């Protein structure tokens with residue numbers, strides 16, 4: 001990608017947002033923007049979505065986003081279909097010299113707990129490999145009228161203070177087009193040519209291990225009968241690597257470890273050699289195997305030092321690369337896209353100033369750093385699954401914690417008004433209380449006869465939740481919404497309110513309180529005992545969140561945005 005100079009006046013077409021990259025995160029970004037009603041063009045250089053089933057598990061936070069845009073049931077059904085043929089429960093870890101001899105391990109941290117956390121989320125963890133998920137996202141985008149252009153590549157761009165001119169070309173065609181866009185989102189993957197062209201550096205532990213991802217078909221159903229697994233780690237004198245089960249019958253991945261320090265290169269592993277190594281890893285010499293693809297990848301931690309340069313924003317692997325252990329990479333990228341979508345929409349609609357966009361990096365970069373550290377911890381299979389051995393007790397003290405990356409983080413930014421107490425320790429997701437900066441706790445409510453989660457109340461709007469005696473707050477919110485056009489919906493919570501909390505009957509202590517939740521489900525602000533329930537209070541709060549500067553310092557805080 002060439003970041004050269006070009007006459008900014010000359011262009012063939014215009015868009016509000018250009019998304020470069022139609023992988024997992026680019027497609028999700030497009031869907032989230034579409035849901036916000038923001039026009040976009042998405043370009044992807046490949047003709048089709050990737051056939052590589054890289055990410056396999058969607059953490060429940062990702063499923064919350066897909067629930068919001070109406071794709072939860074379809075994704076759950078596709079995930080269920082993909083594992084229907086399995087003989088036995090998916091999940092579990094095996095370790096041994098070969099797949100045939102590998103023994104089941106007692107996993108210390110039960111990942112299934114993460115999958116069935118009914119009290120934390122209205123949805124659930126979903127097993128749905130990336131090669132099954134991406135076509136669903138793409139089909140939904142097209143069905144909903146999205147301008148999605150596959151076989152189209154970005155070859156250059158230039159930005160000024162008013163926009164970006166992107167040079168795009170249909171693959172195989174020589175005629176380039178210049179597209180002028182207000183914002184450009186780089187979802188162009190781990191090697192992000194856009195990030196490089198902008199000169200944005202990365203930090204982190206760097207490369208930890210080298211692998212070849214071998215995606216293959218082989219009927220191993222009899223071999224794994226009664227001993228299904230999620231991952232199986234094998235090591236013998238010929239081969240070292242990890243089997244990842246896609247359906248525990250005929251679709252598999254083997255991550256073959258190779259060592260560049262010993263002079264090994266990906267080219268040293270042609271399909272014939274991979275076949276031989278696969279048979280040595282399985283432990284059966286004459287098994288029929290069809291290799292679908294072989295691709296090198298690095299287990300590495302690299303987080304971009306900046307997520308934004310002018311009107312260009314990085315998301316997904318372009319912003320952060322991390323090893324797949326714990327399944328954080330794709331899930332963190334999807335959450336980036338969700339965080340960015342409502343902010344960009346608010347700025348484009350003129351409801352926020354562009355300064356709101358700087359909170360994207362403030363909020364998401366620290367999460368990527370923690371996710372990267374956690375994923376790096378998982379490099380050792382014993383630490384990854386908290387499996388105690390005679391010598392690793394110390395390592396286990398620093399165990400990987402998927403819940404920390406899923407929900408246990410706390411945003412500190414100008415798009416949050418903190419209560420004065422800045423949490424230094426990770427948030428305990430089990431005790432979410434509505435502290436500003438945390439994801440609003442999920443609770444089931446009755447609303448005019450239907451059952452909805454706290455998270456079903458947001459999406460394209462802010463929501464103000466007031467106590468049962470908080471009519472003044474609701475009235476203030478309605479006045480602001482009507483006068484400003486800001487999407488703000490207000491509810492009184494309580495037995496006689498607009499929402500009846502089906503789980504916490506004791507809401508009396510919060511009768512006069514108010515809580516403002518952002519469109520992404522994160523708590524923006526909480527009233528204190530003596531906060532006046534007026535339109536002025538609420539409008540100052542919103543001005544602060546939406547970055548309308550200069551602004552009056554808020555009660556109880558001297559904080560001013562930078």
Ligand SMILES: Cc1cc2nc3c(=O)[nH]c(=O)nc-3n(C[C@H](O)[C@H](O)[C@H](O)COP(=O)(O)OP(=O)(O)OC[C@H]3O[C@@H](n4cnc5c(N)ncnc54)[C@H](O)[C@@H]3O)c2cc1C
Nearest residue numbers: 021023024025045054055154189316317324327329330331
């Ligand atoms: C072996 C492996 C296992 C993994 N397992 C997990 C897991 O279990 N859980 C998890 O959450 N994550 C996992 N990941 C990570 C996950 O796959 C990535 O985080 C995810 O694919 C990132 O999505 P992305 O859209 O940011 O990037 P990509 O999927 O890399 O997509 C980027 C796209 O941009 C396109 N592109 C690049 N440049 C241009 C251009 N100039 N013009 C047009 N198009 C362009 C590319 O063709 C590509 O399609 C795994 C990764 C690997 C390698």
